[in-house]
Amino acid sequence: MKSITIDPITRLEGHGKIHLFVNDDGSLANCYFQVPELRGFEKFCQGRPVEEMCRITTRICGVCPDAHHLAAAKAADAVYGVVPPPAAVKLRRLMYNAFFAGDHTTHFYALGGPDFVCGPDAPPGERNILGVIAKVGIDAGKKVIAQRARGQRVIEIIGGKKVHPVTALPGGMAKRVTKEEQAEMIKIGAEMVEFAKFTIQIVNDVVLANKAYVDMILSDPYTHKTYNMGLVDEKGKVNFYDGKVRVTGPDGAKHAEYEPKNYLDYVAEHVEPYSYLKYPYLKKIGWKGFVDGVDSGVYKATPLSRLNASDGMATPLAQAEYERFYETLTKDKSGKTPVHATLATHWARVVELVYASEATLELARDEEITSDQIRIIPEGIVGEGVGIVEAPRGTLTHHYKTDKNGIVTEANLIVGTTNNNAPITMSIKRAAEGVIKKGVQITEGMLNRIEMAFRAYDPCFGCATHSLPGQMPLEVIVHDTTTGEVINAQRRYC
Amino acid sequence: MKPVLVLCLGNEYISDDGFGPAVAARLNTGSELPDYVEVLGAAVAGFNLLDHLAGRQRVLIVDTIRTGKSAPGFLHHFSLGELAPTHHLTTSHQISLPTALEFGRRLGLAMPAAVDVLAVEADDLETLREGLTPSVAEAVDQAVLEVGTWILENRVKEVPDNNGR
Numbered sequence: 001m002k003s004i005t006i007d008p009i010t011r012l013e014g015h016g017k018i019h020l021f022v023n024d025d026g027s028l029a030n031c032y033f034q035v036p037e038l039r040g041f042e043k044f045c046q047g048r049p050v051e052e053m054c055r056i057t058t059r060i061c062g063v064c065p066d067a068h069h070l071a072a073a074k075a076a077d078a079v080y081g082v083v084p085p086p087a088a089v090k091l092r093r094l095m096y097n098a099f100f101a102g103d104h105t106t107h108f109y110a111l112g113g114p115d116f117v118c119g120p121d122a123p124p125g126e127r128n129i130l131g132v133i134a135k136v137g138i139d140a141g142k143k144v145i146a147q148r149a150r151g152q153r154v155i156e157i158i159g160g161k162k163v164h165p166v167t168a169l170p171g172g173m174a175k176r177v178t179k180e181e182q183a184e185m186i187k188i189g190a191e192m193v194e195f196a197k198f199t200i201q202i203v204n205d206v207v208l209a210n211k212a213y214v215d216m217i218l219s220d221p222y223t224h225k226t227y228n229m230g231l232v233d234e235k236g237k238v239n240f241y242d243g244k245v246r247v248t249g250p251d252g253a254k255h256a257e258y259e260p261k262n263y264l265d266y267v268a269e270h271v272e273p274y275s276y277l278k279y280p281y282l283k284k285i286g287w288k289g290f291v292d293g294v295d296s297g298v299y300k301a302t303p304l305s306r307l308n309a310s311d312g313m314a315t316p317l318a319q320a321e322y323e324r325f326y327e328t329l330t331k332d333k334s335g336k337t338p339v340h341a342t343l344a345t346h347w348a349r350v351v352e353l354v355y356a357s358e359a360t361l362e363l364a365r366d367e368e369i370t371s372d373q374i375r376i377i378p379e380g381i382v383g384e385g386v387g388i389v390e391a392p393r394g395t396l397t398h399h400y401k402t403d404k405n406g407i408v409t410e411a412n413l414i415v416g417t418t419n420n421n422a423p424i425t426m427s428i429k430r431a432a433e434g435v436i437k438k439g440v441q442i443t444e445g446m447l448n449r450i451e452m453a454f455r456a457y458d459p460c461f462g463c464a465t466h467s468l469p470g471q472m473p474l475e476v477i478v479h480d481t482t483t484g485e486v487i488n489a490q491r492r493y494c
Numbered sequence: 495m496k497p498v499l500v501l502c503l504g505n506e507y508i509s510d511d512g513f514g515p516a517v518a519a520r521l522n523t524g525s526e527l528p529d530y531v532e533v534l535g536a537a538v539a540g541f542n543l544l545d546h547l548a549g550r551q552r553v554l555i556v557d558t559i560r561t562g563k564s565a566p567g568f569l570h571h572f573s574l575g576e577l578a579p580t581h582h583l584t585t586s587h588q589i590s591l592p593t594a595l596e597f598g599r600r601l602g603l604a605m606p607a608a609v610d611v612l613a614v615e616a617d618d619l620e621t622l623r624e625g626l627t628p629s630v631a632e633a634v635d636q637a638v639l640e641v642g643t644w645i646l647e648n649r650v651k652e653v654p655d656n657n658g659r
Contacts, residue, residue, distance in 0.1 A: 038508065039620050044622035059506075059537050141597065141601050145603075152545075
C-alpha cells in the first residue's frame with residue numbers, strides 16, 4: 001500500500017475539505033477533515049491590556065461576539081482578583097440570555113431549520129430559510145426578524161452597542177440601566193417568551209407530528225456515544241454565563257465537575273499531522289483516537305451536551321420542554337439517560353431558546369438591575385485568569401496571563417466549536433460511510449447528508465465576521481485507499 | 495436613512511479582512527460625500543447584513559474574496575447573482591447574501607433593487623494581525639477611486655418624508 005501524505009495545507013482555497021479513503025470493497029477506510037483556521041491569536045494578544053480583550057475578541061467573531069465579550073470579562077475579573085457586584089452579574093446575564101434567544105432563533109430557523117424542518121431530501125433550492133418559511137408561513141419569518149431585533153436591542157441597552165457589546169470591564173459593567181430601559185426590556189422579555197412558545201409549537205406540528213422525522217433523528221448515522229460537557233449552576237441546571245463545568249459519560253454518569261480555573265487538569269489538546277485543528281479531549285480518560293465510548297476521551301460541547309450534562313432547566317416552560325424532549329427520545333423525562341443523536345441538537349436549541357427567553361424576562365423584572373452598584377475597581381492583581389461561558393455552539397474558554405501591569409503575556413482560547421472537532425470528524429465519517437460507495441457518483445443529496453452531520457454542531461470555523469455570499473464551500477475528495485488516486489470529487493459553493 | 499449605501503465589510507484584526515474598513519476610513523475622512531450616500535464600515539455577517547440593507551435603494555458592498563484565480567490585490571466586480579463563494583462565509587449562520595435579500599423581499603421589507611460588489615482578492619485571511627498584506631494595501635487607492643465613481647453613477651434623489659426633511 002502506498003503511503004499518502006496529506007499536508008495541513010498552508011493556504012486552503014478558503015473552503016473545507018473532506019478526504020475520504022475508500023477500500024476496494026467500497027467500505028470507508030478513513031476520513032480527514034480540514035478547514036481554514038484563524039492563526040496567531042496568542043501573538044496578537046501579547047502586549048495588550050487584558051481589559052482590551054473584552055472589546056477586541058468580540059470583533060474576532062462577528063456571530064457570537066457577546067460570548068467572547070463575557071468570557072474575556074470573566075477572565076479579566078480573575079486576572080485582577082475581583083468579583084463583580086450582583087447587579088453587574090445580573091446585567092451581564094440579562095444581556096447574554098437575550099443574545100442567546102436571538103442567536104438560537106436565527107440558527108434554528110435559518111440554518112438547522114432547513115434540515116430539521118424541511119428534511120435532508122428536500123431539493124437544495126428549498127433547503128434554506130425560504131423553504132422553512134414556505135413550510136411554516138411568512139408570519140413565522142416576520143417573527144424571526146422581530147426576535148433578532150429584540151435580542152439586539154437588549155445588547156444595545158446593556159452592552160452599549162448592537163452586535164458588538166463594549167461595556168463589560170474587570171470588576172463589573174460600565175453602563176447603568178434606567179427605569180425606562182428596564183421597562184422596555186420587560187416588554188421585550190415577554191415578547192420573547194411568546195415567540196418561544198410559538199417555536200415549541202413549530203417543533204410539535206412540523207417535526208414531531210411526522211414519525212419519519214423522529215426516526216431520522218434517532219437513526220444511527222448521526223449518533224456518537226461520547227462524553228458531554230456544559231456549565232451548570234449550583235442546582236445543576238443549565239447556565240450560559242456561570243457555574244462549574246460538568247462532564248458526564250456516555251451512559252450519563254458524572255465524570256467531573258470543576259471550577260473554570262482548573263480546566264487544564266481535565267482537558268488536553270491532541271494534534272494530527274494533516275490539520276491545524278486541535279482536538280480537545282478529557283485528560284483523565286486519554287486520547288484513544290476518533291472513537292466514541294466510555295474509554296475514549298472524546299467529548300461534545302453543544303446545546304445537546306448541555307442538556308445531557310445538566311439536571312434540568314432553571315425556568316418552568318423550558319423545564320417542561322426538557323422533559324418532553326427526554327420523554328420522546330429516551331422514554332425517561334428525568335434526563336438521566338443522555339441523548340446522543342446529533343440531529344436532536346436542533347431540538348435542544350429550542351429548549352435553550354425557551355430558557356433564554358424566560359431568563360430574559362425574569363432578569364429584566366429584577367429591581368436590582370437599575371442599581372448604580374455595578375463596578376468594583378480592582379486594587380491589586382493576580383496575573384492569571386480563566387473565564388468560561390457557554391457560547392451558543394459550545395463551552396468557550398478564555399485564559400490570560402499578564403505581567404504586574406495587566407498586560408497580556410500569554411493567551412489561550414478554546415472556542416465552542418473546537419471542543420467538537422473530534423466528534424465533527426467522526427460524524428462526517430459516519431455520514432460518509434452511509435452514502436459514499438466506490439464507483440457510485442457522488443450526488444448533491446449525498447454531499448448534503450455529509451454536511452448535515454456537521455451542520456448540527458453549528459460549527460464556527462474561521463471565526464469570520466462577514467459573509468460573501470454565505471455558504472461554506474466544501475470539497476469532498478474520494479481516494480482509492482491502495483493507490484491514493486482521486487477517484488471521485490464533488491465541490492459545492494466553490 | 496440615506497437611499498444609497500456603501501457597506502464596507504471586514505474585520506481589521508484579521509489581516510486582509512481589514513480591506514473594507516480601510517476603504518471606509520479613507521472615504522469618510524476625505525472630502526465630503528454627496529448627501530444621498532452613506533459609507534459604513536461593519537464587521538457583521540449573515541442576518542446582521544439584512545439590518546443594513548433594508549430600506550436602501552442602491553448598495554455597494556466592499557469586501558474581500560479569495561477565488562484563487564487572481565493575484566492578491568486584484569479588484570473583482572460583481573453584481574448579486576454572480577457572486578462566487580469565499581472563505582469567510584463560515585459564519586455559523588451560513589445564510590447567503592442572496593438568500594438574505596430574497597428573505598427580506600418575501601417578508602415585504604424594502605430591499606435594494608440591485609446590490610453591487612467590489613471585492614479585493616485577498617492574500618491572508620487567517621492570521622490575526624492588524625494591517626493589510628502589501629498587495630492588498632496597494633489596492634486601497636484604486637478601490638477608493640472606484641467607489642467614488644460608483645457613488646456618482648448611482649445618484650438617487652432622496653425622497654423627502656412627511657416632515658419635508
